[in-house]
Amino acid sequence: MELRAIVLIAGIVFCSHVSAQTPEWIIQPNICVAQRVGDECKLTFRIETQNMPTELLCLFLDGQLLSCSQQAYFYKKISITIKQNVLIELKNKAQKTILSKKLLIKYLEPHEHRRRIRPPWSLF
Amino acid sequence: MYTAFFRLLIILCMFVSRTILACSEDGTCIEKSSWQLGFAFGVGVKTNPLVDGDNIPLVILPDIAWYAEKAYFDNGELGYQWLSQPTFAFETFLQLDRESAFFSFLHPANILVSTENAASHSTNVSALPDLSVSPDENIQNNQRSLSIDDIVSRKWAINGGIRGHYFLSIGEWQLTLQQDISNIHQGQQVGLEYSHRWLWHDFRLGLRVGTDWKSADLIDYYFGVSQRDTSLSRFYFEGKSGWQTYMSINAQKPINENWSWLANIGYRRLPNSLLSSPLIDQNNIRNVFLGVAYRF
Numbered sequence: 001m002e003l004r005a006i007v008l009i010a011g012i013v014f015c016s017h018v019s020a021q022t023p024e025w026i027i028q029p030n031i032c033v034a035q036r037v038g039d040e041c042k043l044t045f046r047i048e049t050q051n052m053p054t055e056l057l058c059l060f061l062d063g064q065l066l067s068c069s070q071q072a073y074f075y076k077k078i079s080i081t082i083k084q085n086v087l088i089e090l091k092n093k094a095q096k097t098i099l100s101k102k103l104l105i106k107y108l109e110p111h112e113h114r115r116r117i118r119p120p121w122s123l124f
Numbered sequence: 125m126y127t128a129f130f131r132l133l134i135i136l137c138m139f140v141s142r143t144i145l146a147c148s149e150d151g152t153c154i155e156k157s158s159w160q161l162g163f164a165f166g167v168g169v170k171t172n173p174l175v176d177g178d179n180i181p182l183v184i185l186p187d188i189a190w191y192a193e194k195a196y197f198d199n200g201e202l203g204y205q206w207l208s209q210p211t212f213a214f215e216t217f218l219q220l221d222r223e224s225a226f227f228s229f230l231h232p233a234n235i236l237v238s239t240e241n242a243a244s245h246s247t248n249v250s251a252l253p254d255l256s257v258s259p260d261e262n263i264q265n266n267q268r269s270l271s272i273d274d275i276v277s278r279k280w281a282i283n284g285g286i287r288g289h290y291f292l293s294i295g296e297w298q299l300t301l302q303q304d305i306s307n308i309h310q311g312q313q314v315g316l317e318y319s320h321r322w323l324w325h326d327f328r329l330g331l332r333v334g335t336d337w338k339s340a341d342l343i344d345y346y347f348g349v350s351q352r353d354t355s356l357s358r359f360y361f362e363g364k365s366g367w368q369t370y371m372s373i374n375a376q377k378p379i380n381e382n383w384s385w386l387a388n389i390g391y392r393r394l395p396n397s398l399l400s401s402p403l404i405d406q407n408n409i410r411n412v413f414l415g416v417a418y419r420f
Contacts, residue, residue: 113153114208117215117287118198119319119330120152120187121164121386121417122374 024050025072025090025099032082036109043103044079047072057098060089072098152321154191162187164386166415173394173406174226175269182413213289221281221304223338223346227272268359270402275353278346281308295320298334304342311342330374338395340365347401359402366395376417386417 025047032043047059049072058068061080072090080086082105089100154160168182189198194205196215203217285302300315317334344363353359372390379385390411399407 112156114156114191114196114205115213115289116152116154116160116189116191116198117196117203117205117217117289118189118201119332119374120160120162120189120199121185121376121388122330122332122372 021051023052023072023090023098025101027088027101027103030101031104031106033106033108036107037111038083039107040081040083041105042079042081044077045103046077047074049073053092053098055092057090057092060091062086154189157192158190160187160189160191160419162417162419164413164415164417166386166413168388168411168413168415171406171408171410172226173404173409174272175403175405176271177226177405182411185413185415185417187417187419211291213291215287217285217287218305219283219285219302221283221302221308221342223342224278224280226346227278268402269405270349270354270359272403275349275403279306279308281311281345282306283313294322309341309345311339311345313338313342326378328376332372332374333370335367335369337367338365343395343398347398347403349402361401361403363401364397366397368395369393372411379416382419384417384419386413386415388413 027045027047029043029045032041034041052072054071056068056070057072059066059072059074059078066078066080066088067074080103082103085105086103087100088103090098092098164185164187165183166185170180170182172179187199190196191198194208196203196205201217201219203215205213205215207214281304283302284305285300287298287300290297296319298315298317298319300313300317302313302315304311313336315334315336317332319330319332321331322329340363342363343366346363347361348363349359349361351360370390370392372388375385375387377385388411390409392409394404394407394409398404
């Protein structure tokens, strides 16, 4: 009985320890607002990280290198210009993705529509 | 047939609210620089006015459209819209002459279901004309008829056209001019159409009423009979210009985001000048379709 309790407690402590070591990040803001479809959108965001491995980690935007930092400590804000949703990834030297997140673009003006000239499903 | 249509129209006007449809609320609008694809599955038929022409079963109706900023392709029509304003619009376009659809089952107009139809035809030269009766009686009695399998095939002409739109809050007027630019028959046609749309709960209803004037060159090329077709002079017929009036009603009820119920009914009357052609068996074309539509 005592042995079971010890194993259980040890398991909980181990799991919580492992959980605490999982790399995490917060990217804010992660949505860029443009006027209309096709417009470029400038997004300036900051990255807060936790539990990063002690190695050089690099940021990639849709596969393009943005910046590198020891232990992913990006103390300056990062500015990018996008025309569509993009994927930002944090990779280590071995190109293994540690974290990733999609940065979204939204539009103030909805998609432009045109009237169709011929009515669909019309028999004449 | 006309009486029934007008009765239905009056009923619609009485019971259907005059809700104005915003562009994005129904399938008559399309996002710029995008495709709109759809298929309708169901049961229906298009009648064939030609002698011995089989009616066309309507089972699958495709809907294919692409619209850019100005250019567009819509169910067989390739065009460029020069002016697009809330009240007016104006475009030029190219399309296959839909009259030739009568003579070829594989004509795009029979696949993209925008207008009159074509069909296969059996070979038959029937009895001699009885000149003592009127053309209408001739048609009813199926006399002096000539199968299109016994005549020279009619080529597919390409029309160049100009179309103007005048938009009202609850309807639209269209004026269309077309000219054969492929030098097949060198004919012209002019169309005037009024269309009206309603939104009643989630029912989308559309009504189109119009008339097309077709030149003598056009009608004579397709429906005239001369030495090019037969040596039997009693079948000779010279086409004259005339008016085709039509009316159609379209109803759609969404089932979910992609599927909707679809019903169509249409009636087109052929010009009186055409009724004595030995190629013509009926003085009208009727369409009816009931099914479900899927929008990708």
